[in-house]
Amino acid sequence: MQGRSLPFRVATLVTGLLECLGFAGVLFGWTSLVFVFKEQHYFEELCEPDAGPLGNATGLDDCRARDEQFSLIFxxxxxxxNFMTFPTGYIFDRFQTTVARLIAIFLYTSATLTIAFTSADSAVLLFLAMPMLAVGGILFLITNLQIGNLFGKHRSTIITMYNGAFDSSSAVFLIIKVEGGSSPVWHVGRTLLLMPRGHIPYPLPADYRYG
Structure with a gap:
């Protein structure tokens, strides 16, 4: 590992870890966001007064249809x-890092903007936004896994860290509703300043220069 490129590699590693932790796998924190959507009356028109045993209204709403909508979105x-891992993997292999990440940024940004600016009247847009968020997130993970190639014998450790960060990012899902789609600045910055245009080779050639 060449000394001059070491800080650049470490910066790529750390920012990639933060990207996977903060953005890539937030889909799996869906349950947390559902509480916010319910407070904002998403799909509330699907709730019906719950009738008691004698046919009298109990004052409680039967919202099973609304819960089914949220379950269907997830x-x-x-x-x-899961289905798009093969197509996105092909895109990464065929068109390399920059193109794959630009696609991820487009999907992820479109999804977060849609989620941030939806209301109860436009709740149906979640059926479009959430799949886009999922595909964009998995593309971020795929393009970051190659960073492990920069660290030789620590490659497996780095890849494991990224997968762990991906799974842990579900804990920060609530930021999507309040960040207003500002995440593209982070993703574009990493794509243009830190990530390679092509692929990071493995095994890493002895004379490979990064940064």
């Missing part, structure tokens, strides 16, 4: 998260 997004 199911669709989870399916896309």
């Amino acid at each position: 199911t669709l997004a989870s399916f896309m998260n």
Whole structure:
């Protein structure tokens, strides 16, 4: 590992870890965000007065249909998260890092803006936003995993760290509703300043220069 490029590699590693932790796997914190959506009356029109045993209204609403809508959104997004790993992997191999990350930024930014600016009247847009968020997030993870190639015998440790950060990012899902789509600044900055245009090779050639 060449001394002059070491700070650049470490910066790429740390910012990639923060990216995976803060953005890539937030889909799996969906349950936390559902509470916010319910407080903002998303799909509330699907709730019906709950009738008691004698047919009298109990004063409580039967919102099973609303809960089914939220479950359907998560199911669709989870399916896309897994189904699209093959196409996104091909995109990464065929078009390399910069193109793959620009696609991820477009999908992720569109999704976060949609989520941030939806209201109860436009709640149906979540069916579009959540799958886009899932696909953008998995692309961020895929493009970051190659960073492990920069650290030789520590490669497996780095890849494991990134996967762990991806799974842990569900804990920060609530920021999407309040950050107003500002995350593209972070992603574009990493794409242009830290990430390679192509691929980081493995095994890493002895004369490989990074940064």
